[in-house]
Amino acid sequence: MRSTWDALASAPTEVVVGDPERGRQELESLFSRLGADPRGGLCVEVGCGPGRMTGLLAERFDRVLGLDVSPAMLARARVEVTAPNVEFRATDGERLGGVDDGAADVLVCYLVLQHLPSRAAVLRYLHEFARVLAPRGEAFVQLPVLEPGLRAQLWRAARGALVPPAEMLSRNPARSSAFRGFRLSEAELARGLDEAGLRVVARDEGPDAPYRYSRDRFLRLARA
Numbered sequence: 144m145r146s147t148w149d150a151l152a153s154a155p156t157e158v159v160v161g162d163p164e165r166g167r168q169e170l171e172s173l174f175s176r177l178g179a180d181p182r183g184g185l186c187v188e189v190g191c192g193p194g195r196m197t198g199l200l201a202e203r204f205d206r207v208l209g210l211d212v213s214p215a216m217l218a219r220a221r222v223e224v225t226a227p228n229v230e231f232r233a234t235d236g237e238r239l240g241g242v243d244d245g246a247a248d249v250l251v252c253y254l255v256l257q258h259l260p261s262r263a264a265v266l267r268y269l270h271e272f273a274r275v276l277a278p279r280g281e282a283f284v285q286l287p288v289l290e291p292g293l294r295a296q297l298w299r300a301a302r303g304a305l306v307p308p309a310e311m312l313s314r315n316p317a318r319s320s321a322f323r324g325f326r327l328s329e330a331e332l333a334r335g336l337d338e339a340g341l342r343v344v345a346r347d348e349g350p351d352a353p354y355r356y357s358r359d360r361f362l363r364l365a366r367a
């Protein structure tokens with residue numbers, strides 16, 4: 144994961160994490176579609192990348208902690224975001240290292256889970272969300288969910304078998320499993336949230352995600 148995103152850090156922001164000019168609109172849409180307008184306290188941004196949304200979060204919250212697996216992405220973010228209430232830290236891709244249990248009043252994870260390379264990796268992140276949330280804290284999370292049906296299941300199985308060989312043969316980081324990611328099914332997501340100790344406060348579904356056989360899911364989560 145680290146090598147993939149370090150390699151992508153030199154690409155234009157809109158290629159890697161979306162149009163910078165749309166950051167404010169996307170962030171406000173994430174909150175409003177889930178019936179929230181969170182402000183104040185500590186916000187943990189999981190997968191901050193080059194800081195496309197971090198500065199906007201700094202306008203809302205007393206402190207923002209931007210986490211990313213890629214030191215190269217964090218180096219870009221530190222140049223782009225100079226707000227005094229922002230801190231950036233590198234993580235190992237498995238845990239939200241450096242974030243204390245129950246510390247986050249708000250957690251934001253947007254355009255991140257879709258890139259994690261395995262079911263286990265996505266589920267570990269859900270457990271970490273529950274760990275770092277304050278008792279009254281909430282997480283605002285976006286991820287693509289696999290559509291129901293045999294065709295989608297077969298596509299996911301075939302994709303899982305083909306991506307590793309393609310990754311070995313190509314030097315393009317956008318072809319790696321750490322970029323192309325894994326899609327949870329609806330049942331896997333529900334079970335993962337339950338096992339992590341998270342409950343759904345609000346949810347919304349977008350149009351088809353830019354991934355085959357998937358739809359974007361937006362979740363407002365709290366500790367169960």
